[in-house]
Amino acid sequence: MTLKFFKLKTKHRIVSQVFPWLEKEHPGVVDITMYFVPQPWHPQSGTLAEGALAVQRADPSATIKFIMAIFENRDDFNDDAVFDMSRVGVYERMVPHAEAAGVSKEDFLAGLKQNPPGQGGVPVTTQLKFYVKHHRAAGVHVTPSVLVNGILDNGISSSWTLQQWQDRIVELASLPSPQPTAAAASGQA
Amino acid sequence: MAVPTAPLGVPVLKSAEPKLVLNVYNDLVGSGRVELEVMVMCHIIRYGVLKLVLMSSLWISADLSLFQKNHDNPDKRGT
Numbered sequence: 001m002t003l004k005f006f007k008l009k010t011k012h013r014i015v016s017q018v019f020p021w022l023e024k025e026h027p028g029v030v031d032i033t034m035y036f037v038p039q040p041w042h043p044q045s046g047t048l049a050e051g052a053l054a055v056q057r058a059d060p061s062a063t064i065k066f067i068m069a070i071f072e073n074r075d076d077f078n079d080d081a082v083f084d085m086s087r088v089g090v091y092e093r094m095v096p097h098a099e100a101a102g103v104s105k106e107d108f109l110a111g112l113k114q115n116p117p118g119q120g121g122v123p124v125t126t127q128l129k130f131y132v133k134h135h136r137a138a139g140v141h142v143t144p145s146v147l148v149n150g151i152l153d154n155g156i157s158s159s160w161t162l163q164q165w166q167d168r169i170v171e172l173a174s175l176p177s178p179q180p181t182a183a184a185a186s187g188q189a
Numbered sequence: 190m191a192v193p194t195a196p197l198g199v200p201v202l203k204s205a206e207p208k209l210v211l212n213v214y215n216d217l218v219g220s221g222r223v224e225l226e227v228m229v230m231c232h233i234i235r236y237g238v239l240k241l242v243l244m245s246s247l248w249i250s251a252d253l254s255l256f257q258k259n260h261d262n263p264d265k266r267g268t
Contacts, residue, residue: 014213019201031207034200037214048217056199063199070217077218130193140214147212173209 010173011168015071015163029173033066037143044090045083046128051094053131054111055103061102062101069097082106148172 022030036053038046048070050066056063075081082090090111098108111124121128138145139152146156149172156168198212 014215022202027202028204029207030202030209030211031204032201032211032213034201034213034215035198037216039216039218042216042218045216052217056254058205064201067217068200074218079218126191127193130197134197135214138212138214143214143216145214147214149210150212169209175208 013158013160013162014165015068018165018169020149021162026173026175029175030083030169034064035135036128037135037140037145037177038132039143042079044077044079044085047090048077049106049128050093050122050124051091051098052111053127054108054122055098055101056129057111057124058098058103058107059101062098062103066097066101066103068070070094073097128177 019032022032037047038049040046052063052070054069055066070077076093077090082093085093091109095105095108099105112122115121115123115125135145138147142158144156144158146153160168166177169175201213
């Protein structure tokens, strides 16, 4: 029995709510950099990170737009959606999002073509290894993890509401308290 | 040892003089957990409603059957 009409389109709270709130309400106050953390228990996680790196390789300014698009379409890339897909199949599924971000299919796939025999990986594999080494060195395991001024804040959780994020950031950056929004009041993701 | 030739990370918000610096570490995939929870709830609700309808039908059917049985038996009419 299929109940797909009941499926929710999930949104990533940090990307869809926290970043826009900071950009709108407190521009220039907080500096945020995102790092990829591929997780082997989601095998496609590495493939998606490769896709983001292929976009970054082609046009760094398009990367965040591409990441947003992937987050907005997580239903197409979660474990259930890609369970029986090949690595190339996942690459192909990302192509429209790369194009929407401003990177051509050719440029996108150029970073994802198979390396010559014996070398393994794709052109962005070396970069992916740097990211993995970086997050391991930072002691990051779960996602999202957040380093606050260089120190890992273990109190931050993926279940946090916008209000919780706002309270924490307001406290850390000594900002004026935000007015509660309808989304925050309902705890909507 | 190989090192990156450019800074790692994707700048999301940049500030020349930030009050707060956040490095956000994330994967780009979800497990579909939320969808699964919703689907399980829908199954429970759907089967709950189905069971209610089924039981009601059986009860009405049994009741009508009894009514018919009584109706066919002159001695039980009106009971």
